[in-house]
Amino acid sequence: MCGNFGFLGKRLPQDGSDLLPERVVEICQTMGRETEIRGEQAGGGVVFARDRDGRVIFVGKKVVNLKRRNLTQSLEQTFATTRRQATKKGAKPLDEAIVGIWHYRYATSSPPAILETHWHEWMPARFANVWRVENGQWICDRQLVNHRITHNGDFDAWTIFDESIENAHLGLWLQRVLHTPNATRGDSPKIAGMMDLLITQGMWDASLRLAYQLAVAESLEDAFGGKQPSASAPNTAPTEEQISDWSAIAEQVFLKHKDKLLLPYANSIVELSRKHVNQLEQELLQTLSQHSSIRQWSTAKQSAWIKTAVHVFFHNNLYQATKLFLSRAKGSFGLVTASTLSEATLVVSAWGQPIATGFNVQDNYMVYASEPAAVDAVLSHIPRSYRLDLDQKAGEIAWVGVDHITVYSMLEDRELRSSELEERWIPLQGNSYILPPEEQATDPVQRDIQEIPKVLKSIELSWRDPTSFNRQTADYFAELLIEQAKNWDHRQRATVNFKLEPVTDLPCLNLMITGVESSLWLGERFAEDLISLFPALTVKTISANQLLQRLQYGWKGLHLGKTTIVLAISQSGQTFPTLQATNALEELRRQGHIGELFILTGEMCSLMGTAISQYYYQESSFTRRILINGSGRRTAEPTTVAVAAAQATLTELLLYLAKRLRERFPAHQGCFGMTLTTTELLMLEQTKDEFIHRAESIVGITTKGDLNRSxxxxxxxxxxxxxxxxxxxxxxxxxxxxxxxxxxxxxxxxxxxxxxxxxxxxxxxxxxxxxxxxxxxxxxxxxxxxxxxxxxxxxxxxHRPLLARTGKRTLVIGDVPWIHQLLKVYVSKLFSLSYGIASLDVHGANPQDHMLHHFGHRVVRGTLIFLGVPDGRRSLLQKEDENAVLMTGKQATGVQHLNTGAEIIALGHNSAIAHQGFQDAIVLSSDPLPLRETDDSTVDRQLTLEQLREARFGAFERLLASYVFFWALAKQVASFPLLRYQHWKSQSRTRIMTTAAPISRVTLDLSKHPVERNQSK
Incomplete structure (x- = not known):
């Protein structure tokens, strides 16, 4: 869960002598604020500069963020001081370009520490003779060589010696090969070491060292005296003295041949005469083979060593080295590599992790970021600005300069043509697929809560419009379900008419829903309600992490079939497990192993959208596979409006599917054993339409933003x-x-x-x-x-209980599973930065089930219990549920000492809860529905109707009310003098899980894991 971002552009006359002009600082702080949601435990920044002697250097700084500080502000304060100090010591900006690189870190492979914070380098800056070509002439400079990287993702292993070397052993090997110890524990520093090994262009010592490992050494153990890799094993890699001797010989031979090597009118080091390169190789082989340390090698090894060394000497610049590294790497990579040997260029790579690049044509600069919204925040208001998202699934490596970009596709093993890139440019103005950036707010949680009515209204309007994206997607979804229903109806008729034996194997799923955390909980509730409407529908919900495991090692038991519909839910559209599951499922869809894949996200433009081939340039067509909840991108970690919008969108989908299937199958039983009639569906529609007014009353603001202190x-x-x-x-x-x-x-x-x-x-x-x-x-x-x-x-x-325990209070939230799970996370995040002297321990349980068993023995004086109570006036079943909750509350009240026990607040719609002996009751306004006595079939439908009304609306109202209650509570605590904190964020600031959480990305091998047959045919 880390984030890269940076800037590369022309230096303007008004930029002065600052290493980072003020305009660039503002741009990068804007990107930093957007990137914070990927983690802000630590961060680093680095900028290119020149020293007193005109050599290219890096000027950088790292910080570990304090618990309640803002990383963007903290890093810039210290980095600005570092830049000023460097300027006083003689550092000067580059003449033609400004290049800045930043990284925000959430620790995964090692704890937060300056040493483990990105940027990373393995070998410190060192002087070396570096050959280059300028105006057709060879030039040898004494340059300061330094390579640095930033990385988001996981570096698991690298392939060499025909085996995959895992990260820890690779680090030990690099220490020996490079003769440079390194105390870091993380995976990313090893990438920096690999850059030191692989960047060799123009340097004979580095070229010969790399060539030895690629062509001469036979195993990893060769560098450990033939022993297993360990810190105590001897170092038997070529010594620095040996490499120095080899390079001195190679340098002398090269001097004899260099004037013949270049083609006529050559302007780069790679424009070579093959004939004269062969002659160089032959003389190098003859000369170096006489060296005592080389003489014992076989002729084949000597020849391969020389050919490899010559090749990497001419070709392995920053760009080629990055390509070579990623071609053999295992893991996920949002990678940025930089070198003092490539002063005005960067290489940014996306493979299993996102990188978005943005271009400001009029001001001649580009920006990049792991978080696409960071690019949008900088460029969305600037005319003629475009975004290009690197394809993380195929793997792409972009070599960018002030006025050029080259993109290499790892999947296709070629550089993409300019025309191919132009087709992928995403215009950032006047684009219906791109939402404007979120405005900054002093209290993002309050802002999000207050925007709930407006967002719910926009969702309602979207679903009323037959041409909207949501309606187009819902129509396609309904068409697929109708086809499934026809098959179901055919099987039902065949079973009845021919008295067929029921199928013993579970048929393939009609629908599978996946996501993590709040998205999964909302999906589970949606699945239960869908089954209430269509009892014969086979629906499964599964965590995206579990799904990744099942897809990786075989999916027996998932019951996927050629007609199965999958719905993946992620507010951000880039939650790592859900995104990786989307990639894998899309591959299954393309090969015909599942019927269709849909996604539900907060906005149209997302990485999950890209994964299902939705493009975002203005002329691109809509795939009809994306549902949008309209909440957009939200930075507050205690999530409110995003959950509300997703719940409302799923409600719209549920009712729309029910309406379409009822219209298509108007018979009494309908399809999939449908339980509600058209009249009852209209009653739910009416409740839905009234819900927005209820939301306005609860959150205290109208859809137009006017105060409504109800x-x-x-x-x-x-x-x-x-x-x-x-x-x-x-x-x-x-x-x-x-x-x-x-x-x-x-x-x-x-x-x-x-x-x-x-x-x-x-x-x-x-x-x-x-x-x-x-x-x-x-x-x-x-x-x-x-x-x-x-x-x-x-x-x-x-007037509070006198004898309650003093000290930290315990809060137990009691409500149905999806509500108490959402609220437990919400409240714990509201208090994640609170001081220990004024905080809460937060728990959740279902008072209709296990709450008493989990917490009855833990109730003490002053325990705070927040009970969500269903409205028992609606139906007999809900009356039983209400009684169960009230009984749990009364049993908790009975646990007393010194005549003092738990303090309970009951939240519900029935005024009767105010007379149950609890310390407080919050009774939400409502229109009661009297119980009706009818025939048995109508009673069954009435129970289903009220069950759906409670799940989609009644419980939803309690959720919104709880959001307001706990926000106001946390706001007051967070405003206490000397104990103030930002209640809308956590220390790590992981709003989005963007690395393995905890399952890594999956690589499908369909030949090993054939999909189950559709048993329902």
């Missing part, structure tokens, strides 16, 4: 303040006690003694000596137990 909203805010004081009382009491000590000790006036002296003085009586020890003891007890005494006083004044 009774619902006021209840939520008022109740949250009381609980906020439960959390704040400890620091508040400590503050009172500190002030008490300051006054009484500072004035030498202990409270009890001073009061008694004043009283006896007013009575003109001396203070009895016998009382003095007792008064002193009383003052000592106040000093010892003061915080507890102040807490009691505070509770008494605020």
């Amino acid at each position: 009774s619902d909203y006021q209840q939520l805010i008022h109740s949250s303040r009381k609980w906020a004081w439960h959390i704040l009382e400890t620091p508040f009491a400590w503050g009172i006690h500190a002030l008490y000590i300051l006054i009484t000790v500072g004035l030498n006036a202990p409270l009890v003694q001073t009061l008694f002296r004043v009283l006896f003085s007013l009575a003109n009586l001396p203070l009895p000596a016998v009382l003095l020890p007792l008064l002193t003891l009383a003052d000592i007890l106040i000093y010892i137990f003061g915080p507890w005494l102040w807490s009691l006083g505070l509770r008494y004044i605020q």
